Amino acid sequence: MATIDDVAQRAGVSKSSVSRVLNGNFEYMSEEMKNKILAAIAEMNYSPNSLAQSLKKKKTKVIGIILSDISNPFWAEILKGAQEEANRCGYGIMVSSSNEDPELERDNILMLKSRQVDGVIINTIGNTNELFEEFIAKKYPFVLLDRLAGDMKADTVVVNNVNGAKQAIQYLIDQGHRRIGILLYPTNNKSPRIERLEGYKQALSMNGLPIDESLIKICDQNNGSGIQATQELLSMSDRPTAIFTTNARLNLEVLSGAKKAGLRVPTDVSIFGYDDFPWIPLLDPPLSTVAQPAYEMGVKAVALLIHRLESKKKMKPQIIQLEPKIIIRASCSSPVKIE
CATH class of the missing domain: 3.40.50.2300 (Response regulator)
Structure with missing residues (x-):
């Protein structure tokens, strides 16, 4: 394998001049010298040793x-x-x-x-x-x-998770929903979960709606408890007419929970999800979502x-x-x- 010394010798220049070209530093270097060095690099198929360069720099x-x-x-x-x-x-x-x-x-x-x-x-x-x-x-x-x-x-x-949740809840309120459930994983100091719950609460308060703790379901992250939580919400005597889910995995669990409860989406209950993927429009029905960039x-x-x-x-x-x-x-x- 060719070395930087070989390239310098072929081009008739110093090693430092070759090094400057390799690092893209052409300041104070003539076009003729630069082209001569580049030609020598190409002719000798020289490739710098990236590990050696890393250690040096x-x-x-x-x-x-x-x-x-x-x-x-x-x-x-x-x-x-x-x-x-x-x-x-x-x-x-x-x-x-x-x-x-x-x-x-x-x-x-x-x-x-x-x-x-x-x-x-x-x-x-x-x-x-x-x-x-x-x-x-x-x-x-x-x-x-x-x-x-x-x-x-x-x-x-x-x-801006607060704003994302607020937009989703505001849309549901504008559609006429007054009792809106929410599913989320334990907050545990995780800012996106805290902020999405805060956005939910802010949207309700801004519209003069009460914050009903019975409509807030904290789900176990590891056992698919979103299905059970959805069924619990939908079995309430004064059940919510819409559910907001705050996580990509919970999206599917809420849809499954509504189906197990024998309810149709959106005829019996509206569902608004979080995160958007190419397969979301293929769901039955296609899911409204908060899309993150x-x-x-x-x-x-x-x-x-x-x-x-x-x-x-x-x-x-x-x-x-x-x-x-x-x-x-x-x-x-x-x-x-x-x-």
């Missing part, structure tokens, strides 16, 4: 991404955006999943850091704030994605981290909040009876 051009639960289809589109933005900027990515386990999240972060990734993007479970504080103190670059870490001041990319979230998180990595200026933490939008389909209609 103390940079690997690799970003670590830690997700709370990679099985959630929401993350596929985020990773697509992250991968494409990283490739565009000349970086690679390494991905791991914590399976909603705080100890595993910590292990994953430290594992990626030990492998010399230049920085990490973290969809945190919410129990590793002490580690993040250490990163801030040592100026190790990281970006929080989708979930906040308390009041920590760090680079962050999130969605997942691809853009991936792009923004990577761009923010790379900007932090490559900027020589001292920067304050940036918080990027993206807006969701509601998509109306056939799962919602006006209630048969308006109470």
